[in-house]
Amino acid sequence: MKKLSKDSIRYIIYFIVFILLSLLIFRVKIVKDMIYLVFISFIVAYVLKPLNERLIKMGMNRRFSSVLLILMLILIFVLSITFLIPILFRESANISDAIYNIEMFINGFYEKVKPLSNNKFFYNLLQNIYGRINTTFDNAFNNAFERVLKLGENLLSFAIVPMIVYYFLADAKDISNRLFTLFPVKSRYIIRKIFRDIDKILGRYLATQVILSIIVGILTFIVLLVLKVDFPLILSVLNAFFNIIPYFGPLLGALPGVIVAFLKSPTIALWTAIWLYLIQQVEGNIISPKFIGDNISMHPLVVILILVIGGKLWGFFGMVLAVPIGVIIKVIYEDFNYYIF
Amino acid sequence: MSLLYALIIGVDKMYRKKDFLFMKVSSIKGKSIGFIKDIIVDFNIGAVLGFSITSYMIFQPCVYILKNNILSYNDSMIVTSCSKGKFLHFTDIAYMNIIDLQGNIIGMIEDIIFDEKTFLINGVVVSTGYITNFLYGKKVFLIKDIIIGRECILYHGNKDKLIFSNTPGNALNKEKNNEEIIQG
Numbered sequence: 001m002k003k004l005s006k007d008s009i010r011y012i013i014y015f016i017v018f019i020l021l022s023l024l025i026f027r028v029k030i031v032k033d034m035i036y037l038v039f040i041s042f043i044v045a046y047v048l049k050p051l052n053e054r055l056i057k058m059g060m061n062r063r064f065s066s067v068l069l070i071l072m073l074i075l076i077f078v079l080s081i082t083f084l085i086p087i088l089f090r091e092s093a094n095i096s097d098a099i100y101n102i103e104m105f106i107n108g109f110y111e112k113v114k115p116l117s118n119n120k121f122f123y124n125l126l127q128n129i130y131g132r133i134n135t136t137f138d139n140a141f142n143n144a145f146e147r148v149l150k151l152g153e154n155l156l157s158f159a160i161v162p163m164i165v166y167y168f169l170a171d172a173k174d175i176s177n178r179l180f181t182l183f184p185v186k187s188r189y190i191i192r193k194i195f196r197d198i199d200k201i202l203g204r205y206l207a208t209q210v211i212l213s214i215i216v217g218i219l220t221f222i223v224l225l226v227l228k229v230d231f232p233l234i235l236s237v238l239n240a241f242f243n244i245i246p247y248f249g250p251l252l253g254a255l256p257g258v259i260v261a262f263l264k265s266p267t268i269a270l271w272t273a274i275w276l277y278l279i280q281q282v283e284g285n286i287i288s289p290k291f292i293g294d295n296i297s298m299h300p301l302v303v304i305l306i307l308v309i310g311g312k313l314w315g316f317f318g319m320v321l322a323v324p325i326g327v328i329i330k331v332i333y334e335d336f337n338y339y340i341f
Numbered sequence: 342m343s344l345l346y347a348l349i350i351g352v353d354k355m356y357r358k359k360d361f362l363f364m365k366v367s368s369i370k371g372k373s374i375g376f377i378k379d380i381i382v383d384f385n386i387g388a389v390l391g392f393s394i395t396s397y398m399i400f401q402p403c404v405y406i407l408k409n410n411i412l413s414y415n416d417s418m419i420v421t422s423c424s425k426g427k428f429l430h431f432t433d434i435a436y437m438n439i440i441d442l443q444g445n446i447i448g449m450i451e452d453i454i455f456d457e458k459t460f461l462i463n464g465v466v467v468s469t470g471y472i473t474n475f476l477y478g479k480k481v482f483l484i485k486d487i488i489i490g491r492e493c494i495l496y497h498g499n500k501d502k503l504i505f506s507n508t509p510g511n512a513l514n515k516e517k518n519n520e521e522i523i524q525g
Contacts (some may be wrong), residue, residue, distance in 0.1 A: 200363050261471055338359050341466075341507045 009265045031091035034158065045168035048073070050207045052169050070162050099137065101263045106133060162239045181306075194335045198328055205327065216283055220257070223275040227268055229261045239276070242287055243321045247304055248311075250280045298323075298330065347463065355454050355463060358431065362413055365417035366406060373397060374423065380427035381405060382462065389453070389460040393430055394423070408460050437501045439482075446517055447496055448480060466507070478508030492493040 024031050047070050055065035085217025151158075168175065176195075183191050217240025224232035235257045242253030254276040262269035304322060350444050364377045375396040383390050391407040411421045431453060439447045454465035465487065467480040482505075486498030498504075 196365075334359075337474070338357070340475075 019055075037157060037160060038164060040158075040167060041164035043134075044161065045165045045172075047206055047210055048126055048165070048169060048204070049172070050203065065110060066166050069169065072167050073165075074162060084233070094334055102259070105263070106130070127245065177290065190335075190339050192341075194332060198331045201331060202324055202327055205324065209244055212283055213243045216240050216243045216279060219279045223272070223279065224249070226276070227261065227272055229257065229264065229268065230258060233261065242283050245307065246323060248319065250276075250284070254280070281299060302326070357454055357466070358452050358456060361392060361414075361418075364414065366392075366423075367417060369412065369421055371390055374420070377406075379416070380431040380453070382421050382431050382434075383429065384462070384487075385436075386483070386487045387462045389455045389462060390428060392429070395426050401437075410422060434494070437489075439487070440493050441496050450494060451479065454481070462479060462501060465506070478506045481505035 025035060026032065052062075052065055052069055056062055057070070060068075076246070118219050179193060180188055217236050219240045221232050221236035224235055229235070238256055239250075239253035242249040245252070254273070257276060258273045261272040303326070306322045306326040307319055310318035310320075310325070312318070358380060360382065361377050365378060366374045368374055375394040375398075377392045378395045379393040381390045381393055382388070389408065391405055391411070393405055396404065405426055406418075406420050406426060407424055410421045410423065412421060434450055436449045436451075437499055439448060441447055448467040448469040450465050451468035454464045455461055455462045455467065462484045464481050464483045468474050469477060469480065482496060482498065486496055489497040489498065
């Protein structure tokens with residue numbers, strides 16, 4: 001038998017280590033939880049990073065500004081809990097009414113088209129649709145409830161997040177330097193450059209997305225308040241949150257608002273739809289291209305396709321993460337295409 | 342011959358598109374204006390005129406930065422002023438087909454190589470395809486051998502002369518690679 005060369009032995013060892021690592025990451029619950037925690041903290045730190053840099057530029061100590069940011073984050077969190085939650089509860093007490101109304105509306109519709117049910121095909125179809133709608137509503141609420149419970153369970157582990165974020169902010173350089181030692185010395189320079197390129201594009205993308213979401217949330221809140229649609233707070237928060245997803249997000253976010261407005265009267269629903277559409281247009285055509293459109297320089301078709309893939313893989317979070325991951329892959333490909341030649 | 346080495350080895354005396362893309366642009370007072378989006382070129386005189394930028398300002402967008410207004414650049418660029426106008430963007434001609442005198446398609450323009458000090462364009466990098474790039478390498482054409490047309494680019498270089506190409510070598514091991522090339 002031919003003896004294995006040194007190279008192939010090395011590759012086999014790499015392969016085994018890789019498999020073991022991925023098993024460790026995806027199978028062991030403790031490791032999985034830890035990585036999840038670090039990932040969340042990393043995202044928070046990454047969003048806060050531009051703010052931190054700005055504070056440092058204004059002449060603040062890095063540690064002090066990091067502490068300040070963390071304290072601000074905690075303050076906002078506590079404030080939002082103390083102020084928002086009661087309002088949310090007050091609003092959600094009325095939600096059951098709204099759901100009842102929606103059900104009545106569907107029932108009314110059902111009654112209207114009942115004459116059709118003599119036809120067996122239509123009868124089945126209607127039954128099917130009715131059942132579907134009911135189960136979807138039930139599922140959505142159960143899911144949301146379960147999520148909230150789970151969050152409460154994990155509150156203790158989430159309490160560590162601010163600390164991790166602090167160290168990510170304060171010691172970013174040391175941590176990244178240490179992490180780079182994972183790579184061989186020869187390739188470290190290029191890998192560092194690739195990371196810098198990713199950071200250049202992704203950092204701006206994330207920061208502007210957050211700012212735009214806040215703007216859209218506030219504008220939606222004002223519109224809903226003026227039009228006297230129920231639950232302005234929940235709906236605007238929802239719209240702001242969904243706004244992170246390009247193309248599909250605004251539609252998904254505006255839909256609940258329009259439906260709730262429809263319960264009041266069709267004209268208000270129409271106005272809500274028009275105003276939300278206007279906000280989207282202003283955001284999408286005037287503000288966003290200034291920062292994002294040229295930033296990621298990806299064709300809309302590609303963005304839509306990766307959004308669909310992300311949605312299919314991990315649902316909502318897949319859609320949120322799809323564009324950043326797509327950007328990372330694109331930058332890596334482009335850099336390889338540049339440095340390899 | 343130095344040009345050849347510079348093209349192959351990538352001596353720091355020439356720039357490519359990527360060296361400037363997404364570079365931050367600030368005014369002389371330290372106010373950030375925007376970031377570089379594209380390169381503006383003039384193939385008639387064969388030079389890079391400046392850069393097109395994405396402006397942070399919503400109401401007074403400043404679109405172009407001409408070469409004469411650039412004070413310095415490294416990680417970010419400092420400019421004295423910016424201007425408006427109508428220029429040929431590099432992306433307008435990127436991914437245009439290049440044909441030779443017989444009408445055969447040779448490839449697509451992917452990148453330009455220009456001089457550090459004079460900003461004169463030395464040549465264009467021609468991609469032959471996503472996969473063939475990695476197998477057979479990219480081609481490098483000199484600026485004097487191409488004519489920009491409306492729909493495609495004509496390459497009228499003499500094929501019997503030198504043709505530059507760039508094959509992926511050991512990118513991570515640059516020093517060793519250089520030695521081999523020089524020895525060869």
